[in-house]
Amino acid sequence: MIRKIKRLMFPVAVMLVLVIALAGCAQSAPTTPAPPSPKPPVTTPAPTTTPAPAPPTPKPSPTPTNPSELSGTITEAGSTTVQPVAESIAAAFMSKYPGVKVVIQGGGSGVGVKSAAEGTVDIGAASRELTPEEATKVTPHVLAKDGIAIVAHKSQTVSNLTKAQVADIFTGKITKWSQIGGPDKTIHVIAREEGSGTRAAFEEMVLPKGAVITSNAILQPSNGALRTAVAGDPDAIGFLSFGYLDDTVKAFSIDGIPATVENAKKGTYPIVRPLLFLTKGEPKGIVKEFINFCLGPAGQEIVAKDYIPVN
Amino acid sequence: MSRYLKDRLATYFVFACASMSFLILLAIAIFIFKGGFPAFYEIGFFDFLFGTTWRPNQGTYGILTMIVGSLAVTAGSLILAVPLGISCAILLAEVAPYKVRQVLRPCIELLVGIPSVVYGLVGLILLVPAIRKIGGNGFSVLGASIVLMAMVLPTIISISEDAIRAVPSSYKEGALALGATHWQTIRQVLLPVARSGIGASIVLGMGRAVGETMAMIMVIGNSITFPKSPLDAARTLTGNIAVEINYASGIHESALFATGIVLFFFILFLNSVAVVVLKRGTYDQRIT
Amino acid sequence: MTSASLDSSPRQAQASGRPTEKRSAYRLSPKTTQKLAMACIWSGGIVTVLISVIIIGFVLIGGIPRINLDFLLTPPKGGLSGEGGISTVIVSTLFLVIVTIIMLVPVGIGAAIYLAEYAPDNFMTRLIRYAVEVLSGVPSIIFGLFGFALFVTALHFSFSILSGALTLVCLLLPTMIRATEEAIRAVPYSHREGALALGATKWQLISRVLLPSALPGIVTAIILCIGRAIEETACLYVTMGGSAAMPTSLLSGGRTLSLHVFYLAMETRAFEKAMATGAVLIITIIVINFITNWLSNRFQARLRGTN
Numbered sequence: 001m002i003r004k005i006k007r008l009m010f011p012v013a014v015m016l017v018l019v020i021a022l023a024g025c026a027q028s029a030p031t032t033p034a035p036p037s038p039k040p041p042v043t044t045p046a047p048t049t050t051p052a053p054a055p056p057t058p059k060p061s062p063t064p065t066n067p068s069e070l071s072g073t074i075t076e077a078g079s080t081t082v083q084p085v086a087e088s089i090a091a092a093f094m095s096k097y098p099g100v101k102v103v104i105q106g107g108g109s110g111v112g113v114k115s116a117a118e119g120t121v122d123i124g125a126a127s128r129e130l131t132p133e134e135a136t137k138v139t140p141h142v143l144a145k146d147g148i149a150i151v152a153h154k155s156q157t158v159s160n161l162t163k164a165q166v167a168d169i170f171t172g173k174i175t176k177w178s179q180i181g182g183p184d185k186t187i188h189v190i191a192r193e194e195g196s197g198t199r200a201a202f203e204e205m206v207l208p209k210g211a212v213i214t215s216n217a218i219l220q221p222s223n224g225a226l227r228t229a230v231a232g233d234p235d236a237i238g239f240l241s242f243g244y245l246d247d248t249v250k251a252f253s254i255d256g257i258p259a260t261v262e263n264a265k266k267g268t269y270p271i272v273r274p275l276l277f278l279t280k281g282e283p284k285g286i287v288k289e290f291i292n293f294c295l296g297p298a299g300q301e302i303v304a305k306d307y308i309p310v311n
Numbered sequence: 312m313s314r315y316l317k318d319r320l321a322t323y324f325v326f327a328c329a330s331m332s333f334l335i336l337l338a339i340a341i342f343i344f345k346g347g348f349p350a351f352y353e354i355g356f357f358d359f360l361f362g363t364t365w366r367p368n369q370g371t372y373g374i375l376t377m378i379v380g381s382l383a384v385t386a387g388s389l390i391l392a393v394p395l396g397i398s399c400a401i402l403l404a405e406v407a408p409y410k411v412r413q414v415l416r417p418c419i420e421l422l423v424g425i426p427s428v429v430y431g432l433v434g435l436i437l438l439v440p441a442i443r444k445i446g447g448n449g450f451s452v453l454g455a456s457i458v459l460m461a462m463v464l465p466t467i468i469s470i471s472e473d474a475i476r477a478v479p480s481s482y483k484e485g486a487l488a489l490g491a492t493h494w495q496t497i498r499q500v501l502l503p504v505a506r507s508g509i510g511a512s513i514v515l516g517m518g519r520a521v522g523e524t525m526a527m528i529m530v531i532g533n534s535i536t537f538p539k540s541p542l543d544a545a546r547t548l549t550g551n552i553a554v555e556i557n558y559a560s561g562i563h564e565s566a567l568f569a570t571g572i573v574l575f576f577f578i579l580f581l582n583s584v585a586v587v588v589l590k591r592g593t594y595d596q597r598i599t
Numbered sequence: 600m601t602s603a604s605l606d607s608s609p610r611q612a613q614a615s616g617r618p619t620e621k622r623s624a625y626r627l628s629p630k631t632t633q634k635l636a637m638a639c640i641w642s643g644g645i646v647t648v649l650i651s652v653i654i655i656g657f658v659l660i661g662g663i664p665r666i667n668l669d670f671l672l673t674p675p676k677g678g679l680s681g682e683g684g685i686s687t688v689i690v691s692t693l694f695l696v697i698v699t700i701i702m703l704v705p706v707g708i709g710a711a712i713y714l715a716e717y718a719p720d721n722f723m724t725r726l727i728r729y730a731v732e733v734l735s736g737v738p739s740i741i742f743g744l745f746g747f748a749l750f751v752t753a754l755h756f757s758f759s760i761l762s763g764a765l766t767l768v769c770l771l772l773p774t775m776i777r778a779t780e781e782a783i784r785a786v787p788y789s790h791r792e793g794a795l796a797l798g799a800t801k802w803q804l805i806s807r808v809l810l811p812s813a814l815p816g817i818v819t820a821i822i823l824c825i826g827r828a829i830e831e832t833a834c835l836y837v838t839m840g841g842s843a844a845m846p847t848s849l850l851s852g853g854r855t856l857s858l859h860v861f862y863l864a865m866e867t868r869a870f871e872k873a874m875a876t877g878a879v880l881i882i883t884i885i886v887i888n889f890i891t892n893w894l895s896n897r898f899q900a901r902l903r904g905t906n
Contacts, residue, residue, distance in 0.1 A: 073847075073851075075842075075852075077840070077841075080866070101844065101847075103842045103844045103852070104842075105840060105841045105842050105852070106841060106866065107557050107558065107841065108557070108558055109558075110557075110558025110559075111557045111558040113558070114557075114558050114559075114560050120757050120758065188447075188448040190448075193533070193554055193555065194366070194367055194368050194555070195555065195557075195558035195559070200368075212366065212369065215364075215534065215535050215536040216534060216536055216544075217534055218448060218450050218532040218533065218534050218544050219532070219533040219534060219535070219554075220533070220865075221528070221533075221554055221865060222865060222866045223866075224865065224866035224867055224868075225865045225866060227868075228865075228867075228868055229450075231868070232439070232440060232443075232449070233443060233448050233449065235448065236448060248868070314800050314802070314803055315800060317800070317802050317803075318800040318801055318802040318803070321801075321802035321805070321806075322717065322801075322802075324709055325709045325710070325712045325713035325716075325717060326713055326717070327709070328705070328706045328707075328708075328709025328710040328712075328713060329709070329710040329713035329714060329718070329727050330727065331706050331710060331772065332710060332727055332730045332731045332734060332772055332773065332776065333726055333727050333730040335730075335734065335769045335772065336730040336733060336734055338745070338749065339734075339737070339741065339742070339745045339769070342744075342745050342748040342749055342753075343741065343744060343745060343748070345748075346744075346748055394643070395643050395646055395647060396643075396647075397643075398639060398640045398642070398643025398644065399640075399643050399644050399647045401640050401643075402640050402641065402643060402644040403644075406637065406640055406641070407644065411644075414648070415644060415647070415648060418647065418648050418651040418652070419647065419651070420888060421651055421655060421885065421888070422650070422651045422654075424826060424830065424884040424885070424887075424888055425654065425655070425830070425881060425884070426829075426830035426831075426832060426857045426860075426880060426884075427830075427832060427833075427857075428832050428857045428858075428860045428861045428864075428877075429654070429658055429857075429860065429877045429880060429881065430654065431861070431864070432658070432860055432864050432870075432873055432874065432877055433653075433654050433657055433658065435864055436657075436870055436874075437657065461650055461651075461654060464647060464650070468647070491629075492629045492630065492632075492633040493633060493637075494629075494632060494633040494636040494637065495629055495632075495633070497636075498636070518736055518738075521738070522737075522738025522739070522740070522741075523738070524738070524739070524740045524832075524833035524836075525832045525833050525836065525857075525861055528865075529861070529864060529865065549738065549740045549833070552740055552743075552744060553740055553743070553833060553836060553837065556743075556744065556747065556837050557837065567744075568744060568748070571740070571741050571744045574738065574740075574741060575737065575741055578736055578737060578738060579733065579736075581736075582732070582733065582736040586732075
């Protein structure tokens, strides 16, 4: 048996030696600690682009471009908050310009920022402000404003929370519903993964500086998954984009202000953040057409259904 | 082209194909280590492995909670799957009549073929609400263990059954001739002789359990604390990688690759143990 | 009642001079222990059957009612509403499987031929076999990580069917090699001797005698790999992207059926659609299993029968 172990150990040892040698090379190379994701050289993001026939003006409202002359594919990825409205706008854009295909994916704001910065997609979507470091890599275009609602199961008796109570619940200081006027049950905190823009905006606007969400929180990877989790658990609480509110969950009023789009527009609802489209540098070609469409009257009309338009 | 030339070319071609497997393994090792080494260098090997906090936004990367989560879920699934699996293996190898075997075997083969997401889906729809009634919020180590048990069961059953069948029939006949009951034969003769095969099946099942990703993300809750009871949520090493890899960059991404390194070595270790355990058994049998 | 029976009472044992066992009054007789043990064993089997019936039954019963031509032929409406069907997903899955098999089969068969026919018993061969063994144990998320680092990022293929297919090839290579090698080894030695006696070169022996004889086994291996490719999720989750659109080229992203079930379950509340997709998956896999079994039975019969 010793012989057999020895036989297995030898190839393992060979591999380890190779690996250590390679690690030595990796260390001596003067690269920053991010070898697997090289920044690609300046490449046009869109894989297939035909230049737009009429040069569009930089104003948000697009000059009417001939619908049959635009063609190509636009890829978008990122925030799940932006995803539903992006899909609606994309559908409208594609029906206006049948030659263009717009692909919308999710993944979270972190994916949006990273993919846009690396050129993996044409447009990244984020549901929070960019950090100064990120702002050097991508150009933001504000699509809309969106409120973040604090939600619970629709059978929840509590209806109103103060901002301080929300902060205490999510940092773990308040642990039972009875402490805020509800039944004597443990609060199940459900939050988003760390790359989520909704989470980052929530942390910045609601939690005191330096506080973190309790480590007992269940983490779901998208707005939709969080809504499903809260809708199925009578003792759960979570935060959700306004655009995802439906009758399966109940939204709390914060400091007496109900969570509605009107209140967010008026500025009375306290938790509102921008929704951004990110491009690497200035957008060109069909990407520029699409962004202009989003910021123009047609796009903003779609935005206004569930979010706050900017134009 | 003369047939001798073809023969020569063919030899080179097949050798190249065969080397592919070795080259792929090498490439995996290179890329994963290259990706993960900066994390070990910056964070420190022991701080990474034994750190109890994983908060990339704060810059803290410690995967001990994930290691405990993976081990807890694996242990839970084995506790459930091993008795069930060995009973089923004994049933198939010794006890069941032919007709019952005809029914049982396809059931087990089907379990093998089901994708892990379907297990996760059933867990999400059936198990999570049910466990919520018992306590906690449903996303728990218990749910994940049950789901994993169903995935590991076929492995344990088929390898254990082979091991039991491989016992020379002279052993069984001798025991029965001495007047032992069927169960006494199984328990005191067949199982001990087959124990290396059964042990190997458990270790391989463990390997499968540790490596499972998608079903785990769906039912275990992905929280970053230690699970203190089976009803608590947790996060596995595999879930850690899959949930965060799409948006991680810099040290965070490197830390995920480092998690992959830990996983890789753990599975390598488990597989080597399985091979040693299995070979040892046949060696014993050859002596007698 | 022979005195050698383990059932004999202490008095008989004493009479024949054998050492007696202490038997406490609470100890069960072997017959009772046997009955209990058999009950446990049978219940283990019943529970196993129940588990597989519950899982498969639940998905099929929940899903099949929703499968109709409409479901199969309309594209999904995108990541949120959960509405629509799965047409683009089916196309993506087929596309992925075809590309993977095209790349996998030549390499797998070549490697299997080497291991079965050419390999001398030296260090390199042991290394190759060791690599095949290790690779078959590596979890698929590690392959996903590898594919992400190499194909998606370093080679700039981005999230695409090509990246997914290449990753799958790496994942499935050990399975293909093992199954094909078994098929080649199963060809009777007489075939080889006959060909060599007639003056064939080694390659002629392989291409004209061995491979055709081993063909059913090789086809079984290919179908086995197709089945595994369809059910694979983790490594494709990080290399293919989540786009639900119709793939137009090797470099477009896509979703396989398994991934679609995952996204439906996690991002929408459309559990019925998820179950319907799951049902499609399960039915596909049952059919593939069935074909594999039938083929391998024919393969065995052919070898045993017509020789």
